[in-house]
Amino acid sequence: MTTPQPQPAPAADDRTYEVRTFGCQMNVHDSERLSGLLEAAGLTKSGPETSTADVVVFNTCAVRENADNKLYGNLGILAPIKEKRPDMQIAVGGCLAQKDRETILAKAPWVDVVFGTHNVGSLPTLLERARHNNEAQLEILESLDVFPSTLPTKRDNVYAGWVSISVGCNNTCTFCIVPALRGKERDRRPGDILAEVQALVDDGAIEVTLLGQNVNSYGVEFGDRFAFGKLLRACGEIDGLERVRFTSPHPAAFTDDVIDAMAETPNAMPQLHMPLQSGSDKVLKDMRRSYRSKKFLGILDKVRERIPHAAITTDIIVGFPGETEEDFQATLDVVEASRFSSAFTFQYSKRPGTPAAELADQLPKAVVQERYERLVALQDRISAEENRKQVGRQVHVMVTAGSGRKSEETGRLSGRAEDQRLVHFSVPEGGQTPRPGDVVTVPVTAAAPFHLLADPAGVESYALRRTRAGDAWDRSQAESCGVPAQPAAAGGRGVSLGMPSIGVRS
Ligand code: SF4
Numbered sequence: 432m433t434t435p436q437p438q439p440a441p442a443a444d445d446r447t448y449e450v451r452t453f454g455c456q457m458n459v460h461d462s463e464r465l466s467g468l469l470e471a472a473g474l475t476k477s478g479p480e481t482s483t484a485d486v487v488v489f490n491t492c493a494v495r496e497n498a499d500n501k502l503y504g505n506l507g508i509l510a511p512i513k514e515k516r517p518d519m520q521i522a523v524g525g526c527l528a529q530k531d532r533e534t535i536l537a538k539a540p541w542v543d544v545v546f547g548t549h550n551v552g553s554l555p556t557l558l559e560r561a562r563h564n565n566e567a568q569l570e571i572l573e574s575l576d577v578f579p580s581t582l583p584t585k586r587d588n589v590y591a592g593w594v595s596i597s598v599g600c601n602n603t604c605t606f607c608i609v610p611a612l613r614g615k616e617r618d619r620r621p622g623d624i625l626a627e628v629q630a631l632v633d634d635g636a637i638e639v640t641l642l643g644q645n646v647n648s649y650g651v652e653f654g655d656r657f658a659f660g661k662l663l664r665a666c667g668e669i670d671g672l673e674r675v676r677f678t679s680p681h682p683a684a685f686t687d688d689v690i691d692a693m694a695e696t697p698n699a700m701p702q703l704h705m706p707l708q709s710g711s712d713k714v715l716k717d718m719r720r721s722y723r724s725k726k727f728l729g730i731l732d733k734v735r736e737r738i739p740h741a742a743i744t745t746d747i748i749v750g751f752p753g754e755t756e757e758d759f760q761a762t763l764d765v766v767e768a769s770r771f772s773s774a775f776t777f778q779y780s781k782r783p784g785t786p787a788a789e790l791a792d793q794l795p796k797a798v799v800q801e802r803y804e805r806l807v808a809l810q811d812r813i814s815a816e817e818n819r820k821q822v823g824r825q826v827h828v829m830v831t832a833g834s835g836r837k838s839e840e841t842g843r844l845s846g847r848a849e850d851q852r853l854v855h856f857s858v859p860e861g862g863q864t865p866r867p868g869d870v871v872t873v874p875v876t877a878a879a880p881f882h883l884l885a886d887p888a889g890v891e892s893y894a895l896r897r898t899r900a901g902d903a904w905d906r907s908q909a910e911s912c913g914v915p916a917q918p919a920a921a922g923g924r925g926v927s928l929g930m931p932s933i934g935v936r937s
Contacts, residue, residue, distance in 0.1 A: 447477035449484035453501060454492025456678065457613075458525055460593040460642055462490045464551055465524070472555040483512050486520045486558060491527035493608050493782070498527050505537040513541045520544070520558055524551065526612045529571055530784065536567050547571035548613055588832055589907045590868030590900035591638035591674075592631040596624050596662065600644040601651065602681065604708075604780065605719045605786040606748060609644055616645065618652040621662055628669060635903020637868065638674035638829060646677050647684035660692035667696035671899060673870075675699050676830065677849065679706060679746075682722040685730050694737035701738045702851040704731070706746040710765030711758035714751050720788070724765050731769055741770040742817075742850035749806055750799030751781040752790035761804050765808055772817050772852065773881065774810045778803050797809065811880045818878035821852070825874055826885065828854045832867040832904070846871070848883070856885035863894045868900025 449468045452462040465488055466476065477484035487509060490500050502523065513519050522544035523535050529547040532557055536542055543561040548556055549572040557568040599614040600607075600854065628639050641662065643649055650658025659677075666675045675698050680689070693699045705727075709715050711722045734741050734809065766774070778799045781788040828846035843855040856873045858864050865871050872894040873885035887893040 444505065446474045446485035448474040448486040448488065449477045450488045450490060450674075451505070452490045453498065454490075454525065455541075456593070456640075456642065457644070458490050458492055458597065461525070461548075461551055462488075465490060465554060468555050472558075473520045483509065483516075483519065486522065488522045488524065488554070491523060491525035493526035493530050499531070502527055502535075503538060503540060503871050504877065506542065510539070510541050513642075518562075520561065521706060522546065522554060522558060524548070524554065524710060526608065529612045530608070532571055533569060536569060539718060540567070543567055545569045545571070546744070560770060568580040588867065589635050590829070590831075590898075590904040591640070592636045593640050593642050594624055594627050594631070595619065595643065596641050596649050596659075597643035597652075601648065602645060602683075603719050603786075605717065605790075606751065606782065608782050608785055611643065611784055616643075616651060618649055618658075620653070621658065621665065624662065625665055625669070626664060630670065632669055632671045635759040635868070635906070637672065637898055638676070638710055639672060641675070641677040643677075644679065645681040645684065647680045647689065656686070657688050660686070660688040663689070663692040663699055664912075667698055669698075672698055673898075674849070676702060678704050680704075681706070682730055683720065687733065687803075690730075690733050690737050693734070700849050700851065701741045702849070703734055703741055704744045704746075707762075707765060708746060708748050708768070709751060709754070709758070710762035711754065712761070713756050713805050714758050714762075715788070717753060718748075725763065728765065728768055740850060742852060743769065744773050744775075744851075745769070745771050746775045746777065747806065748777050748779050749803045750794045752779070752787055752794065753792040754779075754794060754802075754934050763806065763809055766806065766813070770813060770817060771810065772850070776803065776806055776810065795821070813854050814880040815878065818852070818880065820873045821883055822878055823875065826852075826854055826883070827873055828871050828873060828885070829900075830865045830867050830869050830871065844888075854885055855882055857887070859887045859889050859893050861890045862887070863895050866897075866901035866904050868902075868904045869898050870896045872896075 448466070450462045450465050452458050463874060469486065469488070470476070474486060489502060489505065491502050506521070506523075509521055513521060520539065520543040523542055524546045528535060528545050529549075532545065535545050544557040544567065546552065546557055547570070550570055553570055557570055563567045597616050597618045599608050599616045601616045603610060624641070625907055631639055649662065650656055654662070663675065663677070666672060673695070680703070685705070693703075707727055708720055710724050715723060731743060732745065747761070747766070749762070766771060779794070781793065826848040828848055830844055830846040841855070841857070843857045845853065845855050848854050854873070854875070867934055873887050874892050875883045876886045877884040
């Protein structure tokens with residue numbers, strides 16, 4: 432090993448940062464706050480062209496399999512870089528940090544800061560203290576100090592934003608580590624939430640997603656069980672807010688007033704993501720999920736009765752301990768009946784610290800794999816069938832930044848329909864190219880299980896609506912390049928270059 436050569440620490444303003452996010456949307460949103468805090472402290476985001484940033488923050492997840500391996504693998508890669516650049520700082524936060532605490536410093540002593548899910552706001556102070564004292568800092572709080580939404584946020588995009596309405600969860604699903612790591616549900620006051628939504632809209636956003644582990648129990652803390660439906664309706668009153676979504680509801684707490692609010696609020700989007708987890712009532716009981724498959728299907732019927740075009744998506748766990756072939760068949764039956772437009776499917780894996788990890792009857796990997804493949808094949812078929820029904824329909828697509836390799840090859844742009852389906856569309860000859868945040872209306876011309884294609888035959892079947900969000904996108908690009916905003920080029924085709932991609936669920 433070479434002895435590290437001390438180098439002068441760069442001034443706070445010169446330092447760059449990078450936040451690497453693992454896990455769920457809650458983490459993606461927390462990472463936006465981490466970025467906001469670091470920028471407020473004077474750091475700038477490192478670009479893809481630069482070498483490893485001066486401050487690297489891992490926002491970890493304890494829910495997914497191999498989360499620890501993934502983190503320690505990444506930390507291992509950074510160890511030699513840190514050895515060469517001792518002023519570089521590495522911080523680890525999120526659920527795994529909340530759970531593993533000092534283990535992280537024991538296994539990776541080159542880490543500078545470990546912080547938990549309840550003290551995201553302390554990161555800049557902890558980094559500064561670690562630098563000043565030349566000593567690793569560990570700070571984990573057991574409960575929430577400041578509601579995270581009051582912290583500065585650096586959003587990944589200007590046209591859409593996430594707003595936390597609650598954190599934590601009062602449920603006790605036996606496979607889930609969230610209650611242990613995120614604590615009891617804490618609800619944010621409606622006035623604060625609406626003020627944040629309004630601030631996002633004032634900044635140019637036209638879409639907002641309300642975020643909570645269990646949005647249907649929102650209000651439990653201040654004694655209003657209809658609070659969530661009221662909140663949706665209040666979002667409907669916000670001028671300039673075009674699209675309101677939420678995640679995630681819990682079937683046990685899903686009440687009709689929420690369906691009414693969804694149906695009667697014009698900017699509430701025709702989309703619902705509602706976790707099924709299992710179609711077997713016995714497995715649901717073992718999971719300590721208090722609804723049964725009949726109730727789940729009943730909610731879907733009511734939603735479709737009021738919002739016929741609603742696209743419904745779900746989460747399903749395959750191979751929960753004790754799941755029999757009969758139980759699994761019940762899941763397949765509910766999936767068949769539910770006609771989900773898509774599903775996030777997971778193979779059950781033990782999470783240390785959860786009650787389910789202690790259950791006897793853990794299933795062999797081969798059994799879980801085989802069932803998983805059957806479930807995925809079924810859902811892929813249903814997704815393809817449901818998407819095919821969209822062919823010929825006109826869809827309003829909000830254009831998103833970033834494009835996959837395929838889009839670069841085909842020249843198509845991408846966006847989300849009102850029901851959240853992914854749409855790849857082409858701009859016809861003579862049509863104006865939209866900016867991220869603009870809305871185009873296009874006919875669906877083909878469908879695949881995971882996306883729709885829309886290739887308008889000509890300008891007469893293509894409509895572009897330039898939005899405030901597109902203007903905000905222009906401004907943000909101009910600010911980041913240091914050049915004045917330009918109107919989007921007319922008549923162009925293809926994908927704009929240099930657009931950062933939005934955060935996606937991994
Ligand atoms: S509802 Fe269940 S799965 Fe969801 S966060 Fe709460 S305990 Fe976890």
